[in-house]
Amino acid sequence: MNEIKIGITGLPGSGKTYTLKRVIEMLGKDITVGGMIDEKITDGRHEIGINVCNLQTGEKVTFAKPGVESKITVGNLGVDLSLFESISIDAIKTACETCDVIVIDEVGKVEVESQAFVDAVKDALDVDKPMILTLHKKSRNPLLQDIRRRDDVRILEVTPTNRNLLPHKIMRLMNGENI
Numbered sequence: 001m002n003e004i005k006i007g008i009t010g011l012p013g014s015g016k017t018y019t020l021k022r023v024i025e026m027l028g029k030d031i032t033v034g035g036m037i038d039e040k041i042t043d044g045r046h047e048i049g050i051n052v053c054n055l056q057t058g059e060k061v062t063f064a065k066p067g068v069e070s071k072i073t074v075g076n077l078g079v080d081l082s083l084f085e086s087i088s089i090d091a092i093k094t095a096c097e098t099c100d101v102i103v104i105d106e107v108g109k110v111e112v113e114s115q116a117f118v119d120a121v122k123d124a125l126d127v128d129k130p131m132i133l134t135l136h137k138k139s140r141n142p143l144l145q146d147i148r149r150r151d152d153v154r155i156l157e158v159t160p161t162n163r164n165l166l167p168h169k170i171m172r173l174m175n176g177e178n179i
């Protein structure tokens with residue numbers, strides 16, 4: 001597999017995580033995928049929490065929930081960065097050491113508040129392995145700006161029109177096609 005790094009970007013709710021999950025399914029069981037993924041919890045109408053999951057072990061923790069006192073918030077959810085770090089940092093480091101493909105979902109406004117996460121993402125970008133990241137589209141955070149400027153990261157935007165095709169395009173890029 002090609003050692004390509006792909007950044008999936010797009011507006012909130014455009015389908016970045018969905019695209020990433022489709023690609024992971026399409027990679028199949030013979031490829032080991034590691035890293036972390038954010039998962040929104042809803043009650044059908046409102047977001048009531050955010051989990052961070054270790055893709056390899058399945059371990060997960062709810063790091064944003066109502067009632068958590070924090071300077072960092074997402075709507076009415078308070079963010080506990082130390083809970084976020086308790087899963088994400090080890091998941092990224094282990095993926096860099098042991099997996100075929102590294103996944104980081106997502107490099108977003110909340111996540112970049114964690115310096116340990118920022119450092120882990122920077123280290124992962126220097127590993128010679130295929131990598132897929134999802135990226136907040138508008139944030140001007142320095143890490144996101146750096147990733148957008150790197151010439152070894154191919155940035156692809158999910159839109160309502162391309163969202164069913166994009167996983168196939170990503171697979172072709174990972175298989176070394178020059179498209």
Ligand SMILES: Nc1ncnc2c1ncn2[C@@H]1O[C@H](COP(=O)(O)OP(=O)(O)OP(=O)(O)O)[C@@H](O)[C@H]1O
Pocket residue numbers: 010011012013014015016017018019106163164
């Ligand atoms: N290609 C698709 N086909 C069907 N449903 C989709 C598709 N892409 C996304 N969705 C649905 O749209 C919703 C939002 O998708 P998703 O969570 O992937 O967006 P996101 O860009 O990661 O959002 P956020 O910016 O909030 O993290 C989800 O309920 C998802 O299941």
